Amino acid sequence: MLKVVLQETKSVLPFNEPARDLRIQNKPLWLIQRDLLAPYIQHEIELPEGVPLPETNEASIVFRDNLFFDEAYITEFLGQAMKLPHASRAAFSLKDASFREHCLPLSSSYTLKDDLYLADLWFYPHGPTDEEAAALVIDMQAREMGYYHVPTYMASQQGDLVYQVPLRSLIAIDSWAHVFIADCVFGLFSRGARFEDQLNRDPLFKLKILGRAMWEGKQVLECSGLVKKGRNCVIDPSAVIHGPTTIGNNVTIGAGVVVDNCIIGDNVTLSQGNQVLLSVVGDGTFLPFKASLFMTSIMDNSMVAQNTCLQMCVVGRNSFIGACNTFTDFNLLSDQIKARNSRGELENANRPVMGGCVGHNCRIGSGFIVYPARTIESDVVLIAENNNRVISGDVRFEDSHHFKIKAAGLHKRLYPRPGDKQKESW
DSSP states (O other): OEEEEEOOOOEETTTTEEGGGSEETTEEHHHHHHHHHTTTOSEEEEEOTTOOOOOOOSOEEEEETTEEEOHHHHHHHHHHHTTSSSOEEEEEETTOHHIIIIISTTOOOOEEETTEEEEEEEEETTSOOSSOOEEEEOOOOEEEEEEEEEOTTTOSSOEEEEEEEESSOEEEOOSHHHHHIIIIIIIIIHHHHHHHHHHHHOHHHHHHHHHHHHHHTSOGGGSTTTEEEOSSOEEOTTOEEESSEEEOSSOEEOTTOEEESOEEOTTOEEOTTOEEESOEEOTTOEEOTTOEEESOEEOTTOEEOTTOEEESOEEOTTOEEOTTOEEOOBOTTOOOOEEEOTTSOEEEOSOSBOOOEEOTTOEEOSSOEEOTTOEEOTTOEEOOOTTOOEEOSOBOGGGSGGGGGTTTTOOBOOOOOTTSOSOOBO
């Protein structure tokens, strides 16, 4: 089979980088796509925007490189499409709760046709043709799962907040919020939902997990059937690690650390007293003592200093977030939370609680309070002063303190916005 990758030229704010290069579940998106499709593909090509599809009679899968999909979805899509004599295109209905609640908001990658939304994923059994592909609806099999409780006196939307968690996932990464959805809702929550589903339908699997826990003398959630550890890990006996959790190679976890349903990359250090819950921690990340992550994604080689709390946030690579910073996730005014869409415009995020986003190569000083859904652009330096400790709006590169250190040459701009001049050194 031939794989044809259509390049998406738009960059995702505030990273100023195409979606294909962003890390999803601690892997670059292009690598996730390559690995999942490897069993089907003999050769591949990439096409820049505007270049026509190749003329061939070979069966072909064509997709845009900003799509995240998991093994369950692509297996079902190809399995059904290969049985059909005509070309097929991935489609979704608003009846699909996962698509309606999590994929559609803030996105412009889906094409509305009649009552279906078409994604940029096609299968051609006899090579690409000019004939219009038929819509192929794959149900994402949503499961409603609670994640947050709002007291009755705090907001108009009270009680348990829920995600529509799919067992099969596909989402176009048009906004930083979609990185959060792909990592937490379609990643960690989906992994937990698939585990529960397997327990309920496979008694032998349940007995295997129970037997392993008894053999190891551990609680079920702490046994090696749910907690996968890599090589050369140093884990303090007082650390509490609950699965499903994946821990990479050369990881150090200190005393009193709590890890619950996470992906921990290689060469990560979690120092004493860290709380890491439902989060993705990228390769080379360093958390000093008493840092807290809840439903947060951190890309590779970043650092979150002591007593800093990140909730429902996304942090890019090579960034530093200083001590005692708080990224809030709840709007005290009970108003809609808005975030930047694929065009950079503010739009209802369809989320009653939502954290913020820090781009790549940022330096954030100590003691800031960041309002919900605010973004800090790549290459920004923020130094706390008496009159600027509350971040109530998006921070662009022009708002950075990098101008104050220009003469020192201490910080380089590595991720300019599309259309800006070439990379500037400061």
